[in-house]
Amino acid sequence: DGGITQSPKYLFRKEGQNVTLSCEQNLNHDAMYWYRQDPGQGLRLIYYSQIVNDFQKGDIAEGYSVSREKKESFPLTVTSAQKNPTAFYLCASSADGRETQYFGPGTRLLVL
Amino acid sequence: KQEVTQIPAALSVPEGENLVLNCSFTDSAIYNLQWFRQDPGKGLTSLLLIQSSQREQTSGRLNASLDKSSGRSTLYIAASQPGDSATYLCAVRSNDYKLSFGAGTTVTVRA
Numbered sequence: 001d002g003g004i005t006q007s008p009k010y011l012f013r014k015e016g017q018n019v020t021l022s023c024e025q026n027l028n029h030d031a032m033y034w035y036r037q038d039p040g041q042g043l044r045l046i047y048y049s050q051i052v053n054d055f056q057k058g059d060i061a062e063g064y065s066v067s068r069e070k071k072e073s074f075p076l077t078v079t080s081a082q083k084n085p086t087a088f089y090l091c092a093s094s095a096d097g098r099e100t101q102y103f104g105p106g107t108r109l110l111v112l
Numbered sequence: 113k114q115e116v117t118q119i120p121a122a123l124s125v126p127e128g129e130n131l132v133l134n135c136s137f138t139d140s141a142i143y144n145l146q147w148f149r150q151d152p153g154k155g156l157t158s159l160l161l162i163q164s165s166q167r168e169q170t171s172g173r174l175n176a177s178l179d180k181s182s183g184r185s186t187l188y189i190a191a192s193q194p195g196d197s198a199t200y201l202c203a204v205r206s207n208d209y210k211l212s213f214g215a216g217t218t219v220t221v222r223a
Contacts, residue, residue, distance in 0.1 A: 004155075035213075042116060042201070042213035043156075090155055097209035098143065103155035 023091035118214035135202030
């Protein structure tokens, strides 16, 4: 089956801890994206990558970091610098920056 | 900066009624516009994509229109069913390919 997988489904972060959210796709897409979704707000772009070994900041990159070492993988690290990390995180991919984005099932991050 | 607004935030209708969901955007210089469906706690599923040169797109009971000059798109869902209950999100892709999302309209179809 082709698609996008995100893990874990739920993640708990302790104060001062860094946590990493996984995103994998087997669609052979060049572009990958991370969004944050908060209640009553639209999705906001955290980081995106148009090609392996390259990525750009989105609208709310502070407190987050990413890597794109493989075409199929785009992990997101929520660092301790992100003071309000509780949200629903969605990963997406597209053939290129102009095409339809396909979304994963999401990871809900909660702070203990 | 592109701003996307969806009104109302929530809508409840009896089964069988037609649904009309609105999306407005501030910058008419768009590349395309996309409608998504999101079920609670899940990811987004693409419903329809309208290119900037198109006026509408149809898929089954769904029809989306686009009026770039007025900065509006409307999603019509005919003969609504309880399974149509979800949040519907509008997303506008600008000419720099960046996607801007509305906050969504949460639809409840009562049996």
